[in-house]
Amino acid sequence: KQEVTQIPAALSVPEGENLVLNCSFTDSAIYNLQWFRQDPGKGLTSLLLIQSSQREQTSGRLNASLDKSSGRSTLYIAASQPGDSATYLCAVAGNTGKLIFGQGTTLQVKP
């Protein structure tokens, strides 16, 4: 059974720092991996999707990498800003499209 783990559960950094969020999964037979952002009391916003054949994806200050063989993904946020404060969720998809989510990392960026 696929399990997704995100470490750390919470992170607090000063504005301007570069940071890395980690995601690991137990079954490497994934179709893709997706990173989402969730603001308190709101729905999820898709940030990046990495297909299983890809190694990384970039969008603005965000870069996500995927190492399928070791069951790991990282989300790199460059030059963090207070507006980046949110919970970040990773999820892996099998070929049915079902997503298995991690518990999330709650990020606070202090001005």
Add this chain to the structure above:
Amino acid sequence: DVKVTQSSRYLVKRTGEKVFLECVQDMDHENMFWYRQDPGLGLRLIYFSYDVKMKEKGDIPEGYSVSREKKERFSLILESASTNQTSMYLCASSLGGSDTQYFGPGTRLTVL
């Protein structure tokens, strides 16, 4: 932009009531999903649908049913609401089976 809307942001119901949560997407997506999100348990898939009138059980379907009569609309039904169904309910849609999922704003349901 993809837009996924949910019928209510907040809902309060009594135990035993029949509850309908509606989700509508405007991008002609084939796939639609219902999740619930609970502290400490994360997001869990309740049901999903690949096409009109088709449905598949997710990880926690007990106590729920769904209806997809039109492509753009996916309804989650609590036949007889119970207090353990108090949760945040999130709907999502995607173009294909493993494409990016777009989420609605969520419905926070409280069952008293």
